[in-house]
Amino acid sequence: MYHLCETLGEDLDSPKCVEIKDHLDNCENCRNYFKTIETTIQFYKQYNVQLPEESHNKLLDFLGLKEDEDNPD
Numbered sequence: 001m002y003h004l005c006e007t008l009g010e011d012l013d014s015p016k017c018v019e020i021k022d023h024l025d026n027c028e029n030c031r032n033y034f035k036t037i038e039t040t041i042q043f044y045k046q047y048n049v050q051l052p053e054e055s056h057n058k059l060l061d062f063l064g065l066k067e068d069e070d071n072p073d
C-alpha cells in the first residue's frame with residue numbers, strides 16, 4: 001500500500017513509521033482508516049494544495065509522529 005509516512009514527509013526508516021507499518025499489516029480497522037486518510041491526502045496532492053495544518057497535525061498526532069509538540073515553532 002502507499003506508504004503514509006512518505007506522504008507526510010516523515011522518515012520511512014524511523015521506528016515510528018516501521019511500527020505503524022507493522023501495525024497496519026496486522027490491523028484491518030486501521031488499514032480502513034488509513035485508506036480514507038490516503039484518499040484525502042491524494043486529493044490534496046493531485047490539486048497541488050497543501051494539506052491544512054490542522055489536518056496534518058491531527059494526522060501526525062494520531063500516528064504518534066509528533067515528537068516535539070512543545071516546540072512553539
Ligand SMILES: [Zn+2]
Nearest residue numbers: 023027029030
Ligand atoms: Zn489498529
